[in-house]
Amino acid sequence: MTLAEAVPQTMIFNKGTFFTDIDNRGEQQEWFSLDYDKSNWMGVAVPGAWDFYSHAFWGYEGIGWYCLEIEGARVQPGYNQRLQFGRVSGQAKVWINGELAGEHIGGYLPFEYDITSFLHTNGTNQVVVRVDNVPRSNWLPGTTLIEWIQYGGILQPVKLVTSSTCFISSAAIEASPDQGGAKVTCKVALTNTEAASFEGIIRLKIPAGSNIGNAEADNAVHTYTASIDVVCPAGQKAFFTTTIDMSKAQLWTLESPQLYDVMVQLLGRGGEAVDEKQERFGVRTIEVQGTQICLNGEPIIIKGVNRYDEVDGYGQTVPEEVIRADLLKIKQAGVNCIRTHYPMDPLHMDIMDEIGLLLMEEIPLNWWLKPWEIDAEVDEAENNEIIDRAESALQEMIERGRNHPCIIVWSMCNESGTNKPYGINAMRRLMRKARELDSTRLVSFVAVGHTSGHQAFDEADIVFINLYYGSVIEPFAYHIDQLNEFATAPTANHLRDTVAEFQGKPVVVTEFGMQAITGIHGDHRYSEAFQAAYIESVWQAITSVDGVQGGLLWCWADYYHRRTLAGAWSAAYGSYGVVTIDRQDKEALHTLTRLFQDIV
Template identity: 40%
Template structure:
């Protein structure tokens, strides 16, 4: 029996193991809403999930041998599940960093000859090259965000078309995260849906929704981008409808489209007595833009959104006019045998537990999947979504080079992240980077450039970046809305907490002193975006790494965070244990910082976190 089979047998027990008996079991179904808002669209969307084959190219010979050619015989490759990380296909591929090839077919019934046909890859880790019927159609560098190609002229009608991907998940320091070392596993392969999308040549390219609260009402501003890829000018009608179960307000405008041009249309709608989105009441609406000509629907696009408003007021973060106190966790999407591709049922059980113990905020070091963000919207978690720049330029792992050239990857990634995720009400902060060398001239310039870019694309959310230690030298905070700091007093360094008796002197006291200094240095909100320590399930006693020590440490540090006026909250590192990347090893290739294990079994610190956040 291989690792995957053994874990699959174990996995049938995990659903019951997620929620400890001493905690209340929330009723997630009562809040459940349809996360697939495209199901009734006039667009034809086909998820390519069948007949995928996989071959490992450990010696990197595939391109030389033309594995992408239509007549290449890939019948001996293994049949695999897509999406799913290749690390979990077989024990021998666990933490494999290298090249893998995927092959499938597109059936003639999957596309329409006289329509525009594009292929959308939601998440492929990391460097992808794509061929269709032996012809190279494009490549993408980046593993967390979508990419697509117009394949209309590459598809052959009436026959099966062969789609081939070459995927390389080996990191390079010049690419994001931009570091010599990466902590987390960059799971290899196709990690998100692959969709074939058929539209007219005139179609709705984007729909952005911004909301403003005004007295007892809300202004809903919709920005619709219509693409005309035909050679003809055209007059059409654009309908915009806002719904919550049923349409509650709508508007129609006439538009004139120029040939081979994009047209942006702004439509404002006023809504009386709206249900606002908040962690306590995550109300959701849909906005549907429909393009019509002579009464015929040409295209439509639906986006889900929430009505809410963010701003900073002194040292407070205001949501819908009220100050919020962040009680958060960092959460890698690393779940036992599934890696980052987790069944929705397990995710719902996990998020229901997190909600029940008082967590209201989630953060991670890279863009999250759209499906997971939709669940965060639904359950009412605030989210800090971060561009994948982590440990850029730091010398912790040997001398590192640092250059503003990182912007050639960071800027497009930031733009794509914001464009894709802009309508998720859960997202309250855009973060530019984590724990990078942003305290020198190059780092300061790069952060200022990215902060300006983010604010220009989306002025409705707060922008920031995250530092460790003192934030004083990180001068780009002058353009950030909030100051975000990671704190691990007594966990790292030459003098660490080894026993309960050390926590006060080496943990709590220096933390409170530093936070008071930071509070006096800045006039804007401060959030502690990481705090925590290790705890191994089953290890007990008055010693670091034990369950009891972890529980005692995080509770006392949280008390320190709360004791300093003007600190807007904290984000525990972290919710669940995770696997370290194989080249990043401390005591083992495993990060036992969670209050639950990687297979979501509770530690003592889960009960402690419940007491901390529900107090």
């Protein structure tokens, strides 16, 4: 293989074998060993949740083992080879040919291992992955009381990436409007695995497109370029920053989501290709001006929905065409923003960039510290571990998503003990870290609206609260003619108090909603008509209070509950969606569309 052929080369795994470890004996019996007989393991597609391997696995929380294979012909001596996991649900321990490559805890974000030294060219290389998706109180989301189903297994693609021994680890793009054009700053990370220092050149190319006009560097192909000489010490990682001034650039907007590609090339001193990486970006700003949220300097009202990324029959491993159809349907409903409780498959962000949807992405820190129990004891050592993990997840989330113009807010948590001294300090720590890592986006966290004392909002850009008056918060509304008394009025009163408490900051209702079961009609709770009327009554309250800049409905689609969830949600199914889990419309979708499309 020539160097050019190896810059870069990616193998995507599409199959493997699987075995369950209900009794947790696999490590003791060394199932990771090359000598252990895996011929009786079941063949499975990768990626995909193990919940769909058999009816017996639905909702299974436990341990499962995977074996993947890398043929010796895929091993390239003299090059660097990395094993990249898009997402493994829970804890992953990875062995290559019987040797431990690493361990990762956290079921939502990508990780990788340099496996160059583990591979051999003769025969087949074994990749063995032990996956544990049992919730732990010291893991994210910070509690064992979890609403969403914990799909198990390898949920996003696994790739073997072959590159030169000095390669581009990442390329972070910051693009800001500048006098009809844009200033594009690119921070490139190089990793050098060689025993000798690497000297070369980083070159950036941005094709401007024929609709943009003449470019400074190369009028024939309309390309902006920049170069920088680099030295990366042996065995180290180094960062290099350079800026391109685009004399003309179109803004990324909700109506016209203009995107640009930047090609980052690593060249040797002689100009030979060493590595390359392509990233997409958009030119836009997001900021708060007084109580307004401004996109490209223009105030916007958040017309949003919360969304889990599961679809019936797929779990959270959903084909691109299904994701695209769902997001386009959301856009057509007049929605301009989506919020998630955890980082999603990056396919969502790619599509949202393309079609013009905003994203509020959240650390998977949820129901932590029981905010509804003011006097609950705090185990400081355990919670230090949780917030350490939250900070790691924040960094991974920002590093993965920072080039996506659709992302406008980093959220630190949902409905957690941010009204307690430990929680207040944790929010301040996480928000400060988010600003340090990315100063171009807004930061906040989401509080339970019926509690008080969330003092860290004084450092947040926006005050986010969840309100369920008449729905989850008593007194309940049982008939449509009770909604004004039990939903509209208390919601509006609460919002007026919140605006007064946090003067000068925008307020957004990050959750409101009511369940409805498809096919049930009439004037009572859980009917389609009642859900539609409830949504309209609360939206009326949200839009009636000055300083409140919109809301996000809970939620877009129905979802499965984790099987151990009890209490108010007595069924294993959350029917809060305006569409069903298989994306069939409810009456409320038409109401939501009318309400959202009425606002310009």
